[in-house]
Amino acid sequence: MAKVFIYPATSLILSDMVTRFGHKPLGSAIAIRERVQTPGLESPPLQITPEEPKKGLAWAAVEVPAGVRGRMSLYGPMVEECDAAIIINNADLAFGCMGCARTNELVKFLLRQKKMPRLELEYPKNEAEGVQFVAAIKKFLTEIGGKK
Amino acid sequence: MTEYKPAYPGTVTRYVVVESYTVTPADVAIRAYEVAKGVMIKENCFGLIVMGKEEDVDRVIAEVRKMDPTHIFVKDRGFPPGDARRCRATLGGARPGFHGIEFEMGILPYISNGLEKTENLDLSAVPAPAQAAPERRLDVYTLKKMIDAQEP
Numbered sequence: 411m412a413k414v415f416i417y418p419a420t421s422l423i424l425s426d427m428v429t430r431f432g433h434k435p436l437g438s439a440i441a442i443r444e445r446v447q448t449p450g451l452e453s454p455p456l457q458i459t460p461e462e463p464k465k466g467l468a469w470a471a472v473e474v475p476a477g478v479r480g481r482m483s484l485y486g487p488m489v490e491e492c493d494a495a496i497i498i499n500n501a502d503l504a505f506g507c508m509g510c511a512r513t514n515e516l517v518k519f520l521l522r523q524k525k526m527p528r529l530e531l532e533y534p535k536n537e538a539e540g541v542q543f544v545a546a547i548k549k550f551l552t553e554i555g556g557k558k
Numbered sequence: 559m560t561e562y563k564p565a566y567p568g569t570v571t572r573y574v575v576v577e578s579y580t581v582t583p584a585d586v587a588i589r590a591y592e593v594a595k596g597v598m599i600k601e602n603c604f605g606l607i608v609m610g611k612e613e614d615v616d617r618v619i620a621e622v623r624k625m626d627p628t629h630i631f632v633k634d635r636g637f638p639p640g641d642a643r644r645c646r647a648t649l650g651g652a653r654p655g656f657h658g659i660e661f662e663m664g665i666l667p668y669i670s671n672g673l674e675k676t677e678n679l680d681l682s683a684v685p686a687p688a689q690a691a692p693e694r695r696l697d698v699y700t701l702k703k704m705i706d707a708q709e710p
Binding site for chain 2 (some may be wrong): 447500514533543
C-alpha cells in the first residue's frame, strides 16, 4: 500500500479512487485531523497556531507570506512522506485566495521536483473522458502496487 | 488563551457521498445503523458522516459500499460530525467544504460510468486522457496594447 498525495488535496473523487484501489490518500483532512485531535492551546477554527508558519520555513523562504508558510506546514510533511502523486490540473475546485493559489503552485512544484511516480490529468467533461480518466488512475495505481 | 482538549481523540471521520439512482442517503443510513456497533453516524443531504475507531469505520463503510459500489464515494474529514467550528447549524450558510463536494458531485456520474465500464476492461486498450494545452500567459506586448486601448 503506497501513500498517494492527491491534488486538489480536498478532492472526493481522488480520495475515493486511491482508497478503492488499495492505497492511502494523503490530503488536507489528514493534516487537519492531526491538529484537531492534538491537545494544546485553543486556536479555532483549524487549530493552526503561530508555530505553524515557523514549521513552514522548511519549504518556503522567510520572506514568503505567513499564510503560505502556515499552509505549507500542513502539506509539506505529506509531500515528503508520499510515494506517488495524482494531480488534477486546472481544477476549479482548487480556487482560493492568493495564499491558497501560491501554496498550490508551491505544492505542485515540490511534487514535480520529487522523483516518484506522478499522474497528471484534468477533470472529465463527458462520459468518454470519464472512462479514460478512471482507466488512467486505475492503471497508475495498479502499477504502483494496488488492487487489480 | 484557553486550554484545548480534543473531543474525540484517536478517532477517524469519513464522508460517505451517495450519487445513486437506486439508493438514497436514508437507505444507506439505515444499513449503516444496522452494522454501526459504537460508530457515530450522522445522515445529511448527500450521504453520511461516519466517526469512530478506524477499523470500525472501515467496516461500516465496506458494508454500505456493497449497496451500490460504483455510486457510493468516500473521503476523509478532519473534524468530527457536528463540530461547532465547521457545522452549518452554528455557522450559518453552507459548510466551507461543501462547495468542493458540490462541484465534484457534478462529475461523479462520469466517474461511476467509468468505474462500471473499466471493471472488466483491458486498460491498455483505453487511450490516455488528452492533456490540456499549456496555459497561455499574457505577454507584455499584448498587455501594452490593452493599456493603450484604454479610454483616457
